[in-house]
Amino acid sequence: MTETAEQGVGESVASAEERRERLFERRRAAYRGARRVLARSSVLGTLRERLALLENAEELYDLDExxxxxxxxxxxxxxxxxxxxxxxxxxxxxxxxxxxxxxxxxxxxxxxxxxxxxxxxxxxxxxxxxxxxxxxxxxxxxxxxxxxxxxxxxxxxxxxxxxxxxxxxxxxxxxxxxxxxxxxxxxxxxxxxxxxxxxxxxxxxxxxxxxxxxxxxxxxxxxxxxxxxxxxxxxxxxxxxxxxxxxxxxxxxxxxxxxxxxxxxxQFPTVLSALAGLERELPRLPGYVRHARVVAAALREGFAAAGLPWARVHPEEPHTNEFRLWLPYDRDVVAEAAVRQAEETGVLLFGRSWDAPGPGLAVTEIDVRAAGLEWTADDVRAAVAEFASRLP
The missing domain is CATH 3.40.640.10 (Type I PLP-dependent aspartate aminotransferase-like (Major domain))
Incomplete structure (x- = not known):
């Protein structure tokens, strides 16, 4: 490979990384501005949102100890x-x-x-x-x-x-x-x-x-x-x-x-947050798991209705409140569509990043938690239709 060609490859890789970094910043901004998300993520949350976990901490442990x-x-x-x-x-x-x-x-x-x-x-x-x-x-x-x-x-x-x-x-x-x-x-x-x-x-x-x-x-x-x-x-x-x-x-x-x-x-801040999770989030997990199955079925139905029957939810019936979605597109294409949907409609269906397990394939993780419980199957199918309309 010539020096010029090597330079071109290096620039191409750098530009792809820069595009993904810009897309991540857009995704974070879209997440914060969205009126509705399928899952609220600690990865994209603000410090204020994270510190809110310790509100009413006196219910978790004697703070005078x-x-x-x-x-x-x-x-x-x-x-x-x-x-x-x-x-x-x-x-x-x-x-x-x-x-x-x-x-x-x-x-x-x-x-x-x-x-x-x-x-x-x-x-x-x-x-x-x-x-x-x-x-x-x-x-x-x-x-x-x-x-x-x-x-x-x-x-x-x-x-x-x-x-x-x-x-x-x-x-x-x-x-x-x-x-x-x-x-x-x-x-x-x-x-x-x-x-x-x-x-x-x-x-x-x-x-x-x-x-x-x-x-x-x-x-x-x-x-x-x-x-x-x-x-x-x-x-x-x-x-x-x-x-x-x-x-x-x-x-x-x-x-x-x-x-x-x-x-x-x-380590008391981290330990207090762990006690909060055990007290407040652990009892809700079974409900998240059951609703993840509703969301997974609606995703399959929504993509089939949108003319993308190859879309795959794995496992078909989720074993936990988390599962994977596979689409026959380049990951940058679906990532862009997901962010555009949030920017244009205020609805963020896919808030996590996308990976590329092979050419022309993209996979992301779906996480159903408290915010997801507000979504009915019809809501999910409608959001899928909006997302699919932004795919080439």
Whole structure:
């Protein structure tokens, strides 16, 4: 390639990135100005909106108590609440889920004598954490069946090498927020036990799974040896995570939390937001999941009516309140149409970014929460028609 050609490619890439950055700013402005959105996102929210989570915080915790110091006080209260909800002996608060899971699997590696962790190649630590398992924690990941679903019991039994821990992401976000059936999940756990492996749940969004499984949280968590949960994904908190499991494991994890730099001086704003999520948002999640199924069906019907029958909602009946939408267009085309719709009508149907899994394909995530409950199926179909009218 000539120098001029290389220069042209570089400029083209730069200009594409600049266009997407400008589009993101337009999307953020459209989100803030929209009279109606399908989902209110913390990613696009203002500082004022985020701080509003702490309104009436005195209902969540005694604000006249001393502030936390290195994990005391309100942090311990949150840990006890999480352990109670999940039915575990104990829980430890962590500033991030990445840290919580690295620590959990490092502890299990020491206890089992095997640093090998079997997990899906689409699991969060594989896709989004820059090889932290291997680079920081010395854990050796091996990948299970790459199909866009959780592994089966047969695949666990047939896996060709030993592993000390099986990690299951529930739901598997990058496959479309998918879950196995309750029967399939229990069989997978039994298969891992047959191989003398411990089972760890990446439950960042475990809070959303009770409708699909038809089981309470403590019964779901009881299948695993340890569970990680997030406070900002489903529960809309400022951040933070918890690792729950046996008391001895949690005590060991707290020692490693300190070594990893997670023994933060004071964390009460984040912890208060987590308590707000558990108190106010957690009870509403089952309603979000049920309404997500209404929204998904209306999206399919709306695109079919608009002459786009190839549009795909995955899963067809969402397993949680989040799912994916696939369209046969370049991602920049659909992203532009989504922003234009909001700018011109005040209705933002698709507020998240779009990815390009292949040429001429675009995929986005749909998240149904409180704002989405206001949308009827007719509202969704009408918004789809408006969106489709802006596609070439």
């Amino acid at each position: 001393s502030a936390d110091l290195y994990g005391t006080g309100i942090v311990e209260a949150l840990e006890a609440k999480v352990a109670g909800l999940l039915g575990t002996e104990a829980a430890a608060f962590f500033p991030t889920g990445t840290m919580a899971q690295q620590v959990a699997l490092r502890c299990w590696a020491g206890r089992t004598g095997d640093p090998t962790v079997a997990l899906h190649p689409l699991a969060h630590p594989v896709v989004h954490e820059r090889d932290a398992f291997t680079q920081v924690s010395g854990v050796r990941p091996v990948h299970l069946n790459p199909a866009p679903r959780l592994p089966t019991a047969a695949e666990i039994r047939a896996f060709e090498e030993p592993f000390g821990a099986l990690m299951l992401e529930l739901p598997l976000r990058d496959a479309g927020f998918v879950l196995p059936s309750w029967e399939e999940l229990t069989e997978v756990v039994e298969a891992a036990r047959e191989r003398d492996a411990v089972v760890h749940f990446d439950g960042a969004r475990l809070w959303e799974t009770t409708v699909h499984f038809g089981r309470p949280l403590h019964e779901i968590a009881d299948l695993a040896d340890s569970v990680y949960v997030s406070f900002y994904k489903s529960l809309n908190g400022f951040g933070g995570a918890a690792l729950a499991g046996p008391g001895t494991l949690v005590e060991q994890a707290k020692a490693w939390r300190h070594r990893y730099g997670g023994q933060v001086f004071q």
